[in-house]
Amino acid sequence: MSRPIRKAVLPVAGLGTRFLPATKAVPKEMLTIVDRPIIQHVVDEARAAGIEHIVFVTGRNKHVIEDHFDINYELEDTLRRRNKAAALELLDKIRPDAGSTSFTRQQEPLGLGHAIWCARDIIGDEPFAILLPDVIVKSQKSCLAQMVDVYNERGGNVIAVEEVPEDQTHQYGIVKLANGPRNRAMPIEGMVEKPAPGTSPSNLMITGRYILQPEIFKLLSDQEKGAGGEIQLTDSMIKLMESQTFTSLQFEGRSYDCGSKIGFIAANIAFGLEQSDISGELMTIMSDLTRAKAAE
Template identity: 50%
Template sequence: MKRKVTKAIFPVAGLGTRFLPATKSVPKEIMTLVDRPLIQYAIDEARAAGIEDFIFVTSRGKTALEDYFDLAPDLESELEKSGKTELLEILRATNMESGAIAYIRQHKPLGLGHAVSCANKLIGNEPYAVILPDDVIAADKPCLQQMVEAYEETGGAMVAAMEVAPDKTSAYGVLNIKESDGQVVSINGMVEKPPAGTAPSNLAVIGRYILTPHIMQNFAHIAKGAGGEVQLTDAIAAEIAQGRDVFGYRFEGERFDCGSKAGFLQATVSFALARDELRDDLSEFLHAWADADKAAK
């Protein structure tokens, strides 16, 4: 009998150096996409998938992240007195129940796999999700919810996957495909950031995972991989080598790499255009800017 996925790990220990100087004092995960921080999009997606326990792997300087999910009684009281009920409800939706969130420190930046392994004692013998907040996915049905529904049919481990241009595969973990059945792909292996021209496919791993307890155990036996770091893809590949099922899932939706400035800006425009109260003004500005740019050329 497959156990439900109710725990999720959020690796948020990175320094966010690509967004300096902003991240000198503000954790990258608190940077706002329109009017919500990146981490809120990840939390909302996890909740929609049935996640009940939220495990944050953090580092020094992340106290603003912890404070974000705490109660703000003075602010709530002021909004209530002012009759700003809509804002009050938006604020309360960011609160997390006592005990729902756990924070674990990753003392050294030793890679994504190491960050995930830091949560070993809180996972125990249960399946768990991993969500990378940098990957924001716009979808009618949240990506992790799609995966959980597929996992209920397949079991095993599962990674979110999307097709990328062949010349971009060296920036991703890439799947070695065994068999494809619509959105679900069974795989022979995974390669982390393969050199140009050597990728086994153009199906790349994106920052959503449903993993088994065995994968936690694999971290104790794998060597450091690409970049001299402990790679999550290597621990998953070990699962395949041990004869256990691992699947790729071609999710429906649009993924934005908010770990890069260009991706963050693209996501901001896309999410803003999806908002009724922002669409008209922003569209007018973008069209005027495009017309002016054409005229200048």
């Protein structure tokens, strides 16, 4: 029987240079999708999958993320005195239970693999999830919860994937599937990081959601720097495939790359259209702007 997935790692040490000057003083993870920071959407996904403890791997100037998940006594006292019950209930709902979060520092920007390795002592010898905070997933059932279902059935390691156009595969990490009938959950027999155009083994990109076994930490510790002079998570996963199974899951839902400007804007529109109090006005504004642009 597979050991349960209780912990998740969220690497939040990146600089967010693509969003300068907005991210000069505000972490990119705290930019909002409608009315919630990006990081809140990712944490909500993890908690919906039954994650009990979240490890944030932070960097310099990321203390506001820790503050976001803490009590703000002055704010809550003011809301209480003003009888803002709904706002107080919302803040209480998003606050993690005491002791259910940890924060550790990635002191140098040595890559995603290094950021995950920084969480090794907190995770310990148990399987865990990784959620990249640049990516948020809009779905009926939490993307990670879908992955946990597959993990509970098959064990091993599970990676979320989704289709991309063939002419864009060179921009992503791509999986190679084992031969056999195609379905949503398929064994993986290889991975390629940003394959050259025309050489991609599939059109399934790695989305930024992983369930990995703790043996990955030993491989990350031993690993030399790879592409870009950084310690790459993909390189260690490829080594781990020599001894453990990997399963890809084409999850139900859609991801938004909030590390890019267009993905960030698209996410705001998609989530905004789901909110009944603003969706109608938002559609009107989008229609008006589209007609005005076409008329230029």
